[in-house]
Amino acid sequence: MTSKTDQALIQKAFQERMDEDELMNCMRCGFCLPSCPTYIESGQQEAQSPRGRIALMKAVVDGLIEPDEEVERSLSLCLGCRACEQVCPSGVRYGHLLEEARDIIAQHKRMPLHVRLVRKFVFAGLFPHQERMRKAASFLGWYQRSGLQTLVRKTGLLRLLPASFRQMERVLPDVPTAKELKNRPHRLNPDGSAKKRVAFFTGCLMDTMFMTTNDATMRLLQLAGCEVIIPPSQGCCGALHGHGGEKELAKELAKRNIAAFEQLDVEYIVTNAGGCGAFLLEYDHLLKDDPEWRDRAAAFAAKIKDISEVLVELGFHQLSLRVAPQTVTYQDSCHLRNVMRTAAAPRRLLQAIEGVEFREMKDADRCCGSAGIYNLVEPEMSMQILDYKMEMAKQTRATTIVTANPGCLLQMKLGIERAGLTESVRAVHLVDLLLEAAEGAQAARGEERIRQTS
Amino acid sequence: MIPNEAKKRLIQIVGAENYDDTKAGRLVYSYDATPQFQSLPDAVIAPRNTQEVAEIAKICNEYRIPIVPRGSGTNLCAGTCPVEGGIVLLFKHMNRILEIDEENLTATVQPGVITLDLMKAVEGKGLFYPPDPGSMKISTIGGNISENSGGLRGLKYGVTRDYVLGLEVVLANGDVIRTGGKLAKDVAGYDLTRLFVGSEGTLGIVTEATLKLIPMPETKQTMLALYQDLEAAARSVSKIIANQIIPATLEFLDQPTLEVVEDYARIGLPTDVKAVLLIEQDGPKEVVERDMKKMADICRSEQAVSVELARSEEEAEALRTARRAALSALARLKPTTILEDATVPRSEIAKMVKAINEIAAKYQLKICTFGHAGDGNLHPTCPTDARNREEMERVEKAFEEIFAKAIELGGTITGEHGVGAMKAPYLEWKLGPAGIAAMKAIKQALDPNNIMNPGKVFAKSTRKRVVVTR
Ligand SMILES: Cc1cc2nc3c(=O)[nH]c(=O)nc-3n(C[C@H](O)[C@H](O)[C@H](O)COP(=O)(O)OP(=O)(O)OC[C@H]3O[C@@H](n4cnc5c(N)ncnc54)[C@H](O)[C@@H]3O)c2cc1C
Ligand code: SF4
Ligand code: SF4
Numbered sequence: 001m002t003s004k005t006d007q008a009l010i011q012k013a014f015q016e017r018m019d020e021d022e023l024m025n026c027m028r029c030g031f032c033l034p035s036c037p038t039y040i041e042s043g044q045q046e047a048q049s050p051r052g053r054i055a056l057m058k059a060v061v062d063g064l065i066e067p068d069e070e071v072e073r074s075l076s077l078c079l080g081c082r083a084c085e086q087v088c089p090s091g092v093r094y095g096h097l098l099e100e101a102r103d104i105i106a107q108h109k110r111m112p113l114h115v116r117l118v119r120k121f122v123f124a125g126l127f128p129h130q131e132r133m134r135k136a137a138s139f140l141g142w143y144q145r146s147g148l149q150t151l152v153r154k155t156g157l158l159r160l161l162p163a164s165f166r167q168m169e170r171v172l173p174d175v176p177t178a179k180e181l182k183n184r185p186h187r188l189n190p191d192g193s194a195k196k197r198v199a200f201f202t203g204c205l206m207d208t209m210f211m212t213t214n215d216a217t218m219r220l221l222q223l224a225g226c227e228v229i230i231p232p233s234q235g236c237c238g239a240l241h242g243h244g245g246e247k248e249l250a251k252e253l254a255k256r257n258i259a260a261f262e263q264l265d266v267e268y269i270v271t272n273a274g275g276c277g278a279f280l281l282e283y284d285h286l287l288k289d290d291p292e293w294r295d296r297a298a299a300f301a302a303k304i305k306d307i308s309e310v311l312v313e314l315g316f317h318q319l320s321l322r323v324a325p326q327t328v329t330y331q332d333s334c335h336l337r338n339v340m341r342t343a344a345a346p347r348r349l350l351q352a353i354e355g356v357e358f359r360e361m362k363d364a365d366r367c368c369g370s371a372g373i374y375n376l377v378e379p380e381m382s383m384q385i386l387d388y389k390m391e392m393a394k395q396t397r398a399t400t401i402v403t404a405n406p407g408c409l410l411q412m413k414l415g416i417e418r419a420g421l422t423e424s425v426r427a428v429h430l431v432d433l434l435l436e437a438a439e440g441a442q443a444a445r446g447e448e449r450i451r452q453t454s
Numbered sequence: 455m456i457p458n459e460a461k462k463r464l465i466q467i468v469g470a471e472n473y474d475d476t477k478a479g480r481l482v483y484s485y486d487a488t489p490q491f492q493s494l495p496d497a498v499i500a501p502r503n504t505q506e507v508a509e510i511a512k513i514c515n516e517y518r519i520p521i522v523p524r525g526s527g528t529n530l531c532a533g534t535c536p537v538e539g540g541i542v543l544l545f546k547h548m549n550r551i552l553e554i555d556e557e558n559l560t561a562t563v564q565p566g567v568i569t570l571d572l573m574k575a576v577e578g579k580g581l582f583y584p585p586d587p588g589s590m591k592i593s594t595i596g597g598n599i600s601e602n603s604g605g606l607r608g609l610k611y612g613v614t615r616d617y618v619l620g621l622e623v624v625l626a627n628g629d630v631i632r633t634g635g636k637l638a639k640d641v642a643g644y645d646l647t648r649l650f651v652g653s654e655g656t657l658g659i660v661t662e663a664t665l666k667l668i669p670m671p672e673t674k675q676t677m678l679a680l681y682q683d684l685e686a687a688a689r690s691v692s693k694i695i696a697n698q699i700i701p702a703t704l705e706f707l708d709q710p711t712l713e714v715v716e717d718y719a720r721i722g723l724p725t726d727v728k729a730v731l732l733i734e735q736d737g738p739k740e741v742v743e744r745d746m747k748k749m750a751d752i753c754r755s756e757q758a759v760s761v762e763l764a765r766s767e768e769e770a771e772a773l774r775t776a777r778r779a780a781l782s783a784l785a786r787l788k789p790t791t792i793l794e795d796a797t798v799p800r801s802e803i804a805k806m807v808k809a810i811n812e813i814a815a816k817y818q819l820k821i822c823t824f825g826h827a828g829d830g831n832l833h834p835t836c837p838t839d840a841r842n843r844e845e846m847e848r849v850e851k852a853f854e855e856i857f858a859k860a861i862e863l864g865g866t867i868t869g870e871h872g873v874g875a876m877k878a879p880y881l882e883w884k885l886g887p888a889g890i891a892a893m894k895a896i897k898q899a900l901d902p903n904n905i906m907n908p909g910k911v912f913a914k915s916t917r918k919r920v921v922v923t924r
Contacts, residue, residue: 024789024840028487029782030528030592034568044546046527052482059481064492070478089718089782 002072002109010067013104014060019097023058026051026092032084037367038077041384047074050084050094057101067105075101077381079374080243081334081367095339096285099242106245123246128204128236128253171413173209188218188228195225195314199266199303201257203276204236210406216435217272217307223438224314228270234260239279242286243372254283255293258300268305272431274336274405275372280304281340306336307431308345308404317352321437322444328353328433329361329398331389331412333405337365346404346430353437359396363389368403370411383418390415393425404430456496456541460517464499464541467509472500472547483542486527486534487589488876489790490840495522495536500544504622504630504661507543511659512628514541520908521626523655525566525597528589530793531874533601533654537909543659545596551575552662558636559667560619565596565660572665581667584611587870588778596660602652604870606734606774609828610702613870615651622662623650626901636664649896654872655907657900671736674702675746676770679753679761680727684708684811687729688804690756691827694733695800697752699745703734704828705777706803711784711824711835718783719776721769727759731827732777734770780824780833787820787837794853796860797869800830809859810834817852819845831869857883878913 002010032050033039039049046052053074059065075098082095111119184202198221206214221228234257238250257280261269271277279286284298311317328350337343343365351358369375369385393401393415401416403409412427419425428436456464456475465473474480475497484494496519501507514521520540527534536542545566553562554576561576561583569590576583586605587593593603599621604613620634623646633646650657681687691704707715708729716723724730731753735745750761764770785791798806807823810832814821825832834856836849857867857880867873867880882890894912897904 021789025785027489027782027785027791028485028527029785030487030526030589031779031782033526033592044544046482047478049482055482055485056478065477065481068477070476074478089779090785091718 002067002069002105004066006109007066007068009108010105011060011063013108014057014067014101015063017104018057018061018100020061022093022097023054023061025090026054026058026088027090028055029089032088032094035083035087035366037079037081037083037369037385038381041381041388042077048077050088050092053078054092054094054097057097072105072109075105077378079334079367079369079371079385081371082338083334083365083367086338099247102243102245103247104245119244119246123241123244123249128249171410171417173410184230184232186230186232188222188230190225190227191222192225194227196268196310197227197229197266198268198270198310199229199231199261199264201234201237201261201269201271201276201280201304202230203271203273205406206273206276210409210429213272213406213429213432216429216431217270220307220311220316220431220434220438221270223319224311224316226310226314229264229266231260231264237276237279238286239275240372242279247286250279251286251290254286254297258283258293258296261300261303262296266303268310269300269303270305270307270310272307272404272429274306274333274340274342275407277304277306278335278339304340306340306342306345306404308349309342311434312345312348316434317349319438320354320441320445321352321434322354322440323356323433323437324440325355325357326400327357327359327396327398328400328402329359329393329396330364330430331361331368331393331401331403331408332365333403333408334365334367334371336404346402349430349434350402353433354441355437359398361392361396361398363392368408368411368415370405370407372407375411375414386411386415387418390419390421394419394421399425400433401425401427402430402433403427455539456519457517460513460519461497463513464497464510467506467513468499468501472502474498483524483527483534483544484536486524486529486532488530488532488535488874489792491532491535491537491875493535493537494539495542496539498542498544500546502547504624507624507659507661508628508630510541510543511624511626514905515627515903518903518905520905521655521659522907523565523596523600523659525594525600526568526589526592528593529597529601529872529874530795531601531654531868531872531876533872533874533907533910535875537875540905540908545594548661549594554579554581554667555636556581559669560636560664561667562662562664563595564662565594565599567595569593569595569598576667577670580670582670583617583665583667585614585617588781590778595663595665599651599660599663600653600655601870601872604826604829604831606703606705606777606826608826608831608870609704610700610736615648617666618647618651618663619666620664621647621650621660623658624661625658626903626906630661631658634664652872654874654910656897656910657906659906671702671738673739673742674734674736674770675742676703676732676734676764676773677746677750677762678764678773679731679733679750679758680724681729681731681756681758682727683757684729684807685804686757687731688807688827690731690753690758691803692801693752693756694749695828697748699735699748701733701745701749701828702736703732703774705732705825706730706807706827706832707732707777707780707824708807708822710787710820710822711780714783714786714822715776715780717786718779719772721772721776723773723776731758732773734774777824781835784822784835784837788839790838790840791835792838792849792853793833793835793871794856795831795833795868795871796856796865797829797831798860798863798865800828802863802865803827803830803832806830806832806860806863806865810856813852813855813859816855817848819848819852821852826869829869830865854880873911875910878909878911881911881913 042048238253241250287293369382375382548564549566587603
């Protein structure tokens with residue numbers, strides 16, 4: 001419950017901070033309704049549509065309505081997938097409105113102590129610190145390897161946790177050991193002559209829980225002819241903070257990353273997680289009111305490129321690539337598609353692999369319901385959206401579901417479990433499949449293993 | 455306000471989950487696609503079937519609670535803005551296609567069916583439902599019927615009215631009546647079907663509709679003609695029709711519109727010409743080819759700088775999508791977009807376009823014009839900013855002159871968007887006092903307590919474009 005005084009503060013902050021022009025730009029045509037997953041899954045409730053949410057935000061600014069629970073409910077049920085932006089003829093930047101509104105509410109709402117502590121721990125204590133992320137990951141690794149996981153699962157201790165966490169626990173990837181979570185190399189040479197010099201954004205979660213995917217990404221860049229720079233002072237992108245109502249922290253993280261990359265003489269800053277990439281791409285918006293950083297942020301953002309785009313540009317899909325015969329479908333990461341506008345490149349790469357029969361699933365561009373930590377905080381809606389997604393995936397008869405974002409990947413694994421398909425279907429990150437394919441082709445030629453770093 | 459007792463009874467009918475009177479729940483049904491209008495309903499109700507609708511109507515009639523039926527709220531005349539409060543009636547549960555009758559070529563649907571969903575469903579059977587408002591991905595059949603919506607294919611195929619064969623309607627007192635049916639011929643009594651089509655929710659609630667389908671045309675071609683002279687484009691329109699060709703689509707876009715549409719759609723539309731015509735023909739292959747060639751020749755003879763055929767269906771669809779997005783794309787220019795709907799006989803299109811430009815210049819406004827040129831139905835649109843009161847007054851005056859001009863040329867104040875609350879003050883210009891009295895007599899007979907969408911069609915006062923908030 002938000003008290004009346006909190007509501008008054010929120011309202012005032014809305015009036016001061018929300019972009020009125022952007023709110024007015026929504027001409028309420030409703031073009032966005034059919035693309036909004038929450039509108040569809042809620043049985044066409046206007047309050048769960050972009051048009052409705054914008055109207056509510058504007059009504060708070062206009063003083064027509066207090067930011068009461070219903071308003072909060074509507075905003076918190078939004079996935080932030082930004083599918084609505086793609087189809088909005090008026091060009092309303094909905095994502096920015098939502099981010100601002102959520103930040104205002106999070107900052108002014110008095111939350112219960114335990115929620116505040118958890119938030120503080122996650123947002124300020126964990127994510128910004130790579131060494132702590134590694135420790136947490138190695139704890140998870142220890143949990144998985146020590147037999148404790150088996151024990152916990154057997155004893156049913158997990159039943160003490162909410163269902164959404166329980167499900168997540170089951171699909172977490174096997175994390176590398178503490179030793180494997182060693183420090184990253186700072187520079188990698190291309191295979192053959194250098195076609196391009198690029199920097200790699202390692203991310204925080206990607207570099208711990210999904211370390212092998214990061215390794216694979218760097219390896220692909222080498223194979224494609226890139227000299228790869230990996231500045232050690234980079235850190236978490238801040239997307240979770242930005243979307244979770246911790247904008248100030250997100251700004252700090254942004255500055256750190258900009259500083260880490262701006263001295264490098266590179267053509268692109270390569271990302272392999274749609275969620276991070278999209279947030280990095282909008283650093284200039286995040287820092288738009290900071291005269292010292294605005295231009296630096298824009299220069300940084302201009303270099304951001306998803307790995308799939310870089311690979312296609314360098315003709316990676318013309319190399320020989322091969323996997324055992326399998327049917328593959330691709331789940332778009334919302335932010336990769338709707339913000340980074342990358343949809344064709346991953347498909348092109350997949351279709352270039354020998355052995356892959358690519359089948360597009362219906363509504364591949366619709367959010368899978370993962371959306372940051374949405375699946376943990378809004379499990380019901382999230383699972384409803386996921387189940388629809390799995391139905392579409394099933395119809396393709398795919399044995400491999402490919403995604404390009406860690407959150408979506410975990411969600412797909414969860415979906416596979418829920419649909420009882422663990423035996424027959426796997427979910428992989430695009431780059432892992434690509435490396436598998438490159439190795440597959442090489443093995444077919446009888447050459448030695450391709451996987452190596454530095 | 456809804457008396458407690460009425461509320462209780464309403465909840466009994468639809469269930470608590472289908473009755474919403476929270477502030478936020480009401481707020482999101484306080485507007486439609488019309489700029490500047492907003493007013494809160496007292497409750498929002500989603501019935502599940504005709505029976506429930508009838509019971510709701512009875513209660514509302516008893517307590518004099520206004521009922522505002524609502525499809526997707528995409529209308530542009532403040533038709534679903536609850537200007538006098540009351541309940542907003544949603545059809546989200548009543549959205550099934552009940553039957554596609556291939557023998558009689560009809561479809562029977564509930565009012566909440568989305569237009570495009572119906573089109574796709576009948577296309578799957580080789581049939582065709584022609585009315586295609588620009589909003590077809592979102593708007594409902596109930597809304598289309600109640601606004602008598604037209605679309606890109608209106609010239610050749612007519613508007614929604616021409617496809618409504620029969621209706622089930624709940625009247626204000628809760629009576630359920632059926633009009634028409636699957637028959638192609640039926641002259642038993644007054645044609646109530648036509649009366650309800652376009653009645654904007656002021657005479658009754660459409661709960662079911664039987665629609666006419668036609669066979670899918672064999673083939674279709676699309677082309678784009680570019681002009682450096684606005685009036686030359688308008689002249690081409692009259693000349694094509696004077697040459698006894700009725701194309702399926704004949705759409706007009708001027709340069710400012712082209713620019714924003716291209717900015718949105720990015721399909722390579724030319725932005726350095728003064729106007730374009732988007733032309734389509736469908737039917738048997740030979741006829742289509744012959745007509746397209748003739749029309750291209752006519753356009754060239756009217757100084758079209760280029761006439762190009764779409765090379766593929768994707769390209770053609772991109773062009774149509776771009777045209778449909780014109781209105782919303784114009785909203786990119788300024789925060790408030792005021793779109794009008796003046797219609798003239800198509801022989802007068804050139805004069806009307808010219809007049810609009812002169813009026814815009816006189817009031818120092820940017821007015822972009824696009825529309826269904828083949829039907830004489832133009833959408834002069836003014837990107838403006840509601841916060842600028844002074845400019846808003848000029849917009850008001852300019853549109854008054856535009857309407858006056860349309861009527862002077864033998865036209866009307868709205869060709870497809872309806873009267874609603876938006877055009878109500880101008881209706882008498884078109885109908886005269888006797889015309890208004892006849893319409894009011896019908897309204898009085900069917901809805902004596904004035905609970906069906908009150909404040910629409912007939913103006914209470916001379917109030918025009920103002921924000922109403924309750
Ligand atoms: C971008 C855009 C493009 C458009 N293009 C066109 C176009 O090309 N041609 C055109 O004609 N219009 C167009 N429109 C206007 C609008 O889309 C149409 O009027 C449409 O038919 C409205 O459908 P809806 O379901 O949104 O109805 P709503 O807007 O919800 O309602 C419209 C009217 O119908 C009444 N109503 C709704 N359902 C019922 C029912 N079951 N029983 C009784 N009354 C009911 C309402 O009370 C209201 O008066 C456009 C609008 C937009 C925003
Ligand atoms: S498509 Fe854009 S302008 Fe239209 S209602 Fe949605 S957000 Fe508003
Ligand atoms: S961001 Fe996604 S969930 Fe949120 S309103 Fe837009 S389309 Fe709907």
